[in-house]
Amino acid sequence: MGISPADGRTMPLVLQTSGGTTGLPRPMLYCPQDRETMAILGGRRFALHGIRPGDMVLVTYSLGLSNGGMAPREALWRYTGAVPVMTGSGANTPTRRQIEIVKAWGVQVILGFPSYLRHMALVARDEMGIDPHSLGIRLIGTHLGMENRRQIEELWNAPAFDMYGTHESGMLAAECRHQSGMHVQEDAFILEIADPETGALLPDGQKGTVYITTLYKYGAPQIRFNVNDLSAFRTDACPCGGTMRRLDRIYGRNDNMIKLRGVNVFPEAIGAVVAEDSRTNGEFFCFVDRVGEAAVERMEVRVEITDPESDWAAVRDDLERRMKEVLGVKVIVTPAAKGELDAYTGTSQTSKIKRVLDRRK
Numbered sequence: 637m638g639i640s641p642a643d644g645r646t647m648p649l650v651l652q653t654s655g656g657t658t659g660l661p662r663p664m665l666y667c668p669q670d671r672e673t674m675a676i677l678g679g680r681r682f683a684l685h686g687i688r689p690g691d692m693v694l695v696t697y698s699l700g701l702s703n704g705g706m707a708p709r710e711a712l713w714r715y716t717g718a719v720p721v722m723t724g725s726g727a728n729t730p731t732r733r734q735i736e737i738v739k740a741w742g743v744q745v746i747l748g749f750p751s752y753l754r755h756m757a758l759v760a761r762d763e764m765g766i767d768p769h770s771l772g773i774r775l776i777g778t779h780l781g782m783e784n785r786r787q788i789e790e791l792w793n794a795p796a797f798d799m800y801g802t803h804e805s806g807m808l809a810a811e812c813r814h815q816s817g818m819h820v821q822e823d824a825f826i827l828e829i830a831d832p833e834t835g836a837l838l839p840d841g842q843k844g845t846v847y848i849t850t851l852y853k854y855g856a857p858q859i860r861f862n863v864n865d866l867s868a869f870r871t872d873a874c875p876c877g878g879t880m881r882r883l884d885r886i887y888g889r890n891d892n893m894i895k896l897r898g899v900n901v902f903p904e905a906i907g908a909v910v911a912e913d914s915r916t917n918g919e920f921f922c923f924v925d926r927v928g929e930a931a932v933e934r935m936e937v938r939v940e941i942t943d944p945e946s947d948w949a950a951v952r953d954d955l956e957r958r959m960k961e962v963l964g965v966k967v968i969v970t971p972a973a974k975g976e977l978d979a980y981t982g983t984s985q986t987s988k989i990k991r992v993l994d995r996r997k
């Protein structure tokens with residue numbers, strides 16, 4: 637059931653890719669039924685979050701090969717009655733211009749990666765003298781992962797809703813207004829959680845790797861496809877009364893995982909520790925090296941500090957201790973000035989933020 641460009645003789649095809657952190661992005665061809673269903677599933681996600689007809693929705697995901705911006709656009713304009721405002725990432729539309737657009741056009745909803753949402757709010761507040769609260773954003777849609785929801789909500793004075801999707805399968809799960817886990821779209825997918833080592837299925841409540849089976853896909857369906865993302869099913873009931881099972885947050889995406897001295901480290905977990913500390917702006921970047929004759933593996937985490945007058949040594953010590961507790965392996969923390977890491981992360985320019993440079997290879 638593979639689809640090739642030659643199938644364009646019999647049906648219209650769309651090509652989009654994954655975000656692609658390294659090398660060439662992975663292409664995927666979508667046939668009409670699959671793409672339409674994806675848009676419906678995306679529209680449901682937005683409805684669950686509380687997006688309503690007439691809303692103006694700023695889409696800050698990259699425009700181009702990746703599905704990031706294109707899939708939400710199709711879902712919004714075809715199935716929600718809301719109007720997508722396709723600014724794209726900071727490289728497509730400078731961040732200052734994005735904020736001016738939000739203000740001038742009365743945008744009520746913003747979609748974006750947590751790091752870009754933070755960046756936008758700080759550019760508005762610190763560089764443009766515009767209080768993000770004054771912009772009247774009603775809600776935010778994002779993939780939270782291990783990010784600090786409250787920090788983003790406080791910056792914008794708006795609730796932030798989590799979702800989980802992949803470019804191969806589309807919108808798998810999304811939070812309703814109660815923010816208590818992501819409802820799986822069980823009429824379109826079967827999701828299972830398995831032990832990452834043995835592959836044995838785990839009972840609800842236990843954390844494991846996500847297996848995806850697509851029920852709607854005509855081209856390139858997935859059957860018990862192991863995406864290596866870590867999550868768990870919630871066991872409590874959602875106050876909304878919806879009975880679709882809910883995924884807890886995504887604890888880590890395997891694409892990003894780093895093996896450091898035998899320990900699996902997820903940059904998402906590092907980001908969560910950084911975001912907890914209000915002396916930082918949440919921006920960080922990890923360098924992984926081998927040092928000395930013994931080629932000992934070392935990870936250095938550089939972290940941006942908001943206030944240049946704060947005690948950097950204290951921030952370093954606190955973060956090093958906290959990361960050892962959370963990650964189970966020692967890392968070195970180096971404080972950096974605000975904006976210093978942008979050249980590595982691309983936060984102001986791209987919506988596919990880089991967090992790690994592994995120089996061991």
Ligand SMILES: [Zn+2]
Pocket residue numbers: 812813814819874875876877878
């Ligand atoms: Zn619910």
